[in-house]
Amino acid sequence: MVNEIKKTEDKVFRTLGDIKQSVADFMDMFADMRGNITNEMLKRGDEIKRKEESFKTSFEETRKNLTSDIEAEKKKLFQLEGKLEQPPIAFYAHHLKDMLLDTMDEILIFEKTFTNEGTGYDTSTGLFTAPVGGLYQFHVHTCTVYNKYAHLGLVLENKFIAANSNEGDGAHGCSSFGAIIRVRSGEKVWVEVTAYHSNYQLYQDSHRMNTFSGVLVNF
Structure with a gap:
């Protein structure tokens, strides 16, 4: 056990x-x-x-x-x-104050306006001052007396951006020119005499108008 x-x-x-x-x-x-x-x-x-x-x-x-x-x-x-x-910017001026083109670099003064939106065009000086910067289109239409001539230019701040020669041989004649250009705020545009002579003269009546216009097309 x-x-x-x-x-x-x-x-x-x-x-x-x-x-x-x-x-x-x-x-x-x-x-x-x-x-x-x-x-x-x-x-x-x-x-x-x-x-x-x-x-x-x-x-x-x-x-x-x-x-x-x-x-x-x-x-x-x-x-x-x-x-x-921004308000629309556009002007359409007409009726020349002086139609004799006997002074070099003379600025054409269109003393009446149908349109002046933005009040950029001055009828006392003939200058358009851009209220705002942007892309503008300008157009100039002028008429000459028969057997008279006109040599004009579109100017931006003392720089020619377009020019035209109008000859009224045998009859009153009209022509147009213009430009599309970018303008900065405050810059000025005008129409200027590019050649002068006692025989250079513009003409206007009820059938013919001298006009200067411009419009802001884009900022």
Whole structure:
């Protein structure tokens, strides 16, 4: 019986030893698993952090670009609103104060207007002063007495931008010339004598008109 008890004790001890070893193995395995899980979580955490930083950077760049684009569009809108608020610019002047072309560089003064939107044309000086900068179209129409001549030019700030020669051989004659040109705000445009002589003279009556006109076609 003593031997049997001893055998049983030995068996129990061996079983306990096996259980202890199994527990130890399990704890080691659990520790490894926990370490692996922790490392994986740290890696995932780092990856998530990098993605967050990348997202923040991209978001900030997008926000700045969008803000810049919005500000640019607002500026364009304000400029467009300003342009839409501008009154129309146009003039149509007629009836010459003096039709003798006997003075070089003399400015033709059309002393009456049918149209003077924006009040850019001055009937006392013959000068058109651009109220706003933009693309303008100008047109000059003049008539000469038969056997008389006229040499005229369209001038922007002392620079000829168009010229015309009109000869009334055998009859009263009329001709036209003009230009489309960009004019800055405050610049002046006028019609000027380019050649003079006692035989150079313009003519006007109920059938013939000398006119000078201009219109702002685009800002």
